[in-house]
Amino acid sequence: MTFAPTRRTLLGGAALLVASPALLRAQTRTLNLYSSRHYDTDEALYSDFTKQTGITINRVEAGEDPLLARMQSEGANSPADVLITVDAGRIEKAQSLGLLQPFASEALASRIPANLRDPDGNWFGFSTRARVFLVARDKVAEGAIGSYEDLADPKWKGKVLIRSSTNVYNQSLTGSVLAAHGPEKTEAWARGVVANLARPPRGGDSDQIRAAAAGEGDIAVSNTYYFARLVVSSKPEDREVAAKLRVVFPNQADRGTHVNISAAGIARHAKNIDAAKAFLEYLATPSAQRYFAFGNNEYPVVAGVEPPPHVAAWGTFKVDPLNARVFARNNAEALKIMDRAGWK
Amino acid sequence: MTDAFLPAPITARMRPAHSAGRRALLAGATAVAVLVSVPILAVAASVLQRGDGALSHLVQTVLGEIILNTLGLMVMVGAGTAIIGVGTAWLVTLCRFPGSRQLEWMLLLPLAMPAYIIGYAYTDALAFAGPVQSGLRALFGWGRADYWFPDIHNLPGVSLMLTLVLYPYVYILARAAFLDQSTCVLEAARTLGANPWAACLRVGLPMARPAIAAGVALALMEALADFGTVQYFGVTTFTTTIYRTWFGLGDRVAASQLATGLLAFVLVLVVMEFLARRGRRFGGGGRRHRMLAPLQLSAPKAAAAAVACALPVLLGFVLPVIALIRLHGDGGDPFFSERFLTFARNSFLLAGAAALIVVTAATLVAYAGRLAPGAATTAALRVASIGYAVPGTVIAVGILAALGAADHGLDAWTRATFGQGTGLLLSGTAVALLYAYLVRFLAVATGPVESGLHKIPGSLDAAARTLGANAGKVAVAIHAPMLRRSLLTAALLVFVDVLKELPATIIVRPFNFDTLAIRVYNLAADERLAQASTGALVIVAIGIVPVILLTRMIARDTRRGGRPD
Numbered sequence: 001m002t003f004a005p006t007r008r009t010l011l012g013g014a015a016l017l018v019a020s021p022a023l024l025r026a027q028t029r030t031l032n033l034y035s036s037r038h039y040d041t042d043e044a045l046y047s048d049f050t051k052q053t054g055i056t057i058n059r060v061e062a063g064e065d066p067l068l069a070r071m072q073s074e075g076a077n078s079p080a081d082v083l084i085t086v087d088a089g090r091i092e093k094a095q096s097l098g099l100l101q102p103f104a105s106e107a108l109a110s111r112i113p114a115n116l117r118d119p120d121g122n123w124f125g126f127s128t129r130a131r132v133f134l135v136a137r138d139k140v141a142e143g144a145i146g147s148y149e150d151l152a153d154p155k156w157k158g159k160v161l162i163r164s165s166t167n168v169y170n171q172s173l174t175g176s177v178l179a180a181h182g183p184e185k186t187e188a189w190a191r192g193v194v195a196n197l198a199r200p201p202r203g204g205d206s207d208q209i210r211a212a213a214a215g216e217g218d219i220a221v222s223n224t225y226y227f228a229r230l231v232v233s234s235k236p237e238d239r240e241v242a243a244k245l246r247v248v249f250p251n252q253a254d255r256g257t258h259v260n261i262s263a264a265g266i267a268r269h270a271k272n273i274d275a276a277k278a279f280l281e282y283l284a285t286p287s288a289q290r291y292f293a294f295g296n297n298e299y300p301v302v303a304g305v306e307p308p309p310h311v312a313a314w315g316t317f318k319v320d321p322l323n324a325r326v327f328a329r330n331n332a333e334a335l336k337i338m339d340r341a342g343w344k
Numbered sequence: 345m346t347d348a349f350l351p352a353p354i355t356a357r358m359r360p361a362h363s364a365g366r367r368a369l370l371a372g373a374t375a376v377a378v379l380v381s382v383p384i385l386a387v388a389a390s391v392l393q394r395g396d397g398a399l400s401h402l403v404q405t406v407l408g409e410i411i412l413n414t415l416g417l418m419v420m421v422g423a424g425t426a427i428i429g430v431g432t433a434w435l436v437t438l439c440r441f442p443g444s445r446q447l448e449w450m451l452l453l454p455l456a457m458p459a460y461i462i463g464y465a466y467t468d469a470l471a472f473a474g475p476v477q478s479g480l481r482a483l484f485g486w487g488r489a490d491y492w493f494p495d496i497h498n499l500p501g502v503s504l505m506l507t508l509v510l511y512p513y514v515y516i517l518a519r520a521a522f523l524d525q526s527t528c529v530l531e532a533a534r535t536l537g538a539n540p541w542a543a544c545l546r547v548g549l550p551m552a553r554p555a556i557a558a559g560v561a562l563a564l565m566e567a568l569a570d571f572g573t574v575q576y577f578g579v580t581t582f583t584t585t586i587y588r589t590w591f592g593l594g595d596r597v598a599a600s601q602l603a604t605g606l607l608a609f610v611l612v613l614v615v616m617e618f619l620a621r622r623g624r625r626f627g628g629g630g631r632r633h634r635m636l637a638p639l640q641l642s643a644p645k646a647a648a649a650a651v652a653c654a655l656p657v658l659l660g661f662v663l664p665v666i667a668l669i670r671l672h673g674d675g676g677d678p679f680f681s682e683r684f685l686t687f688a689r690n691s692f693l694l695a696g697a698a699a700l701i702v703v704t705a706a707t708l709v710a711y712a713g714r715l716a717p718g719a720a721t722t723a724a725l726r727v728a729s730i731g732y733a734v735p736g737t738v739i740a741v742g743i744l745a746a747l748g749a750a751d752h753g754l755d756a757w758t759r760a761t762f763g764q765g766t767g768l769l770l771s772g773t774a775v776a777l778l779y780a781y782l783v784r785f786l787a788v789a790t791g792p793v794e795s796g797l798h799k800i801p802g803s804l805d806a807a808a809r810t811l812g813a814n815a816g817k818v819a820v821a822i823h824a825p826m827l828r829r830s831l832l833t834a835a836l837l838v839f840v841d842v843l844k845e846l847p848a849t850i851i852v853r854p855f856n857f858d859t860l861a862i863r864v865y866n867l868a869a870d871e872r873l874a875q876a877s878t879g880a881l882v883i884v885a886i887g888i889v890p891v892i893l894l895t896r897m898i899a900r901d902t903r904r905g906g907r908p909d
Contacts, residue, residue, distance in 0.1 A: 038867075038870055061866070066737070066741075066847075069591075073744035073747075077751065166575065166584065171592060202577060202578035203497075204869075207871070216472040216488065226871065241473075332594055335588065336593070339406055344580055
């Protein structure tokens with residue numbers, strides 16, 4: 001069996017390219033991708049790109065944090081061309097660690113809304129997911145809960161289901177609350193949420209949804225795509241779980257619902273710059289956006305591309321326009337606040 | 345005149361070779377110790393830097409809790425694995441009861457079950473929304489407030505999960521020790537009036553103590569290093585806190601300080617293991633190796649023994665497998681195809697290569713301890729154990745730093761010398777992965793190899809050398825057959841551990857290279873347990889193969905009456 005191509009082979013190939021421009025067309029072009037996405041439907045996304053451009057994608061998929069550590073250690077010789085993360089907090093951290101480089105692209109600037117990309121062009125959001133409430137239909141009246149701040153209301157004592165503060169989605173959510181209310185009020189809010197927990201935080205978003213459907217609590221906090229997956233599941237039990245719950249988009253009366261992004265940027269030491277640029281611009285094409293939407297039930301970022309019908313059926317909602325960079329930079333402080341509040 | 349001069353030249357020739365051999369062994373052991381400690385030191389080095397103040401934050405918020413949780417985990421897993429491991433090993437080795445032969449190998453089966461998988465399986469089955477509780481509520485018409493059901497998502501729960509998958513370390517080493525015990529010592533005890541139970545308690549157990557201590561130390565090191573299970577169960581430990589401090593707070597310095605604190609717990613285990621052996625050479629005793637006649641238990645005791653031995657297998661393997669099969673029936677992995685076979689092949693090859701490398705290094709270190717004893721060798725032996733309890737994430741980051749520095753140094757040197765850099769030669773390669781496994785799992789192999797060597801009397805070495813054999817011949821002709829079980833035990837343990845390994849593999853692996861464990865973890869992390877079950881079942885199935893092979897080897901040796909005389 002063969003592992004990754006040796007560096008010598010790659011260097012030899014590079015030398016050939018430099019020495020013989022005429023051979024340029026004959027060489028297979030590659031893109032080295034570090035990605036923290038782990039969705040099977042991305043296979044189709046990558047295959048489509050290769051089909052359109054002839055560029056082969058080499059992948060390392062891992063959690064964001066290990067990928068950043070790896071890029072840091074690899075330094076100037078890092079083979080990474082593009083970094084993809086599933087959270088704004090981590091792509092912004094990559095930028096603050098100096099791991100990315102700016103890409104001035106008219107196509108991306110015109111297609112991707114300003115709040116979903118880095119103002120300096122270091123990274124771009126390509127899909128979003130909203131952090132919503134899934135409430136038990138038979139226990140929570142329409143309009144009874146409407147905001148993240150309501151999660152701390154004592155009337156929901158023993159009713160709230162949410163995962164651990166170790167989870168980066170919750171760190172980003174708390175980061176957005178911090179941006180809206182400042183540290184003192186946010187810590188009070190976090191303490192209130194903890195006081196209202198139906199059980200100590202555990203498991204993932206899907207576990208919260210199932211627990212709410214089973215009656216362990218009344219309000220589950222989850223990213224939209226987990227719920228969408230249950231709605232369209234091939235298993236009757238999953239569809240039954242979904243049928244018992246109703247989607248609430250928080251904060252429609254004020255700043256809007258917190259959305260997080262899958263984002264990508266070009267690596268600081270990318271060797272295949274042209275391929276990296278092509279890949280990022282591909283991600284904003286309608287066909288790629290449809291893969292995000294229909295493959296993993298995410299919201300597309302490009303106007304004119306619709307989410308799948310079962311997601312669109314929940315209705316439109318006001319999005320918190322806070323730039324992802326802001327709540328991303330708040331993550332460390334948010335984590336400390338959650339620690340002080342006893343949010344495990 | 346001629347005869348008078350003959351002995352002198354022979355003696356003179358032997359002495360330099362002997363000394364040179366010892367120096368080579370010591371150098372080899374030192375090299376292994378240095379290799380193992382470099383990634384850990386790379387992480388610990390940043391302890392000396394000033395941090396962002398995260399440590400004071402942790403002291404005020406979670407440090408007390410993580411210390412208590414970590415201590416609690418050690419106590420519960422240590423006690424649990426010792427009780428189950430030693431108890432079942434004694435019963436199946438020294439007693440005969442219905443099913444005892446089958447249980448001999450079945451008790452190893454949980455070794456093939458990663459802790460995070462058993463955690464997922466029990467969570468799925470026992471959760472409020474799971475089939476057990478939902479079934480009970482439907483059957484009795486209960487609502488949430490109408491009944492109590494034990495919650496496993498807490499410290500005792502995660503300790504139980506870890507105990508169920510880690511007791512085989514104690515079982516396998518204790519059983520090997522019981523098998524190897526000299527018959528005449530136990531028979532002498534009986535002759536002096538001890539009944540079989542007293543003979544075990546007063547003679548058998550103390551003689552097996554080095555092996556038991558090694559097994560418990562390994563189990564605890566594994567428990568300390570666990571991340572996926574404790575995190576999923578919502579228990580805050582050093583490992584989970586290191587992870588979130590490093591990555592969530594972005595404070596590498598505070599994370600290193602926590603890792604150093606974790607090493608303090610590790611050193612307790614290393615010292616515990618060391619003291620258990622100090623001053624005792626259990627290789628003594630007679631050379632009669634006839635197996636002690638197994639105790640035939642009376643019917644009630646036989647039934648109790650069968651249940652006691654079957655229960656760990658049921659809870660640690662059978663029920664989780666049933667849960668996984670149920671989940672697989674719900675969906676299974678859509679990639680169950682050629683790509684999936686690639687995952688399986690990657691896992692198998694990595695595990696095999698790692699087992700070979702790690703057992704070789706462990707044998708080198710253990711032999712240095714035997715033939716070149718001294719402070720330097722003792723230090724090398726202890727350092728070899730440290731990596732096992734360091735979280736894979738920390739080891740991997742340390743390796744990234746160490747190999748990154750090596751690659752950059754070489755690149756800069758060749759660039760300056762030849763005008764052309766070498767780029768990354770080691771980072772992101774299989775070499776880096778195998779290096780990570782060496783650091784992480786050397787202790788797994790060192791334990792059984794050392795225990796095996798301890799059981800070989802020094803007098804045998806001395807006798808062989810008197811007859812003219814050099815150290816090499818002693819190792820090849822005499823020790824190898826006697827060590828076979830220990831070496832195979834070591835290889836088995838490393839193989840299965842690498843098969844299950846997650847964090848280091850995720851961080852260090854090459855492009856387009858995934859293992860079954862990564863596939864399972866990715867799916868589980870994305871909350872697709874049904875799909876993750878396919879890979880989990882395959883990991884378990886592959887893990888069974890070495891268990892069966894080792895069991896056959898042990899059985900064959902046992903029937904021949906153990907070690908050759």
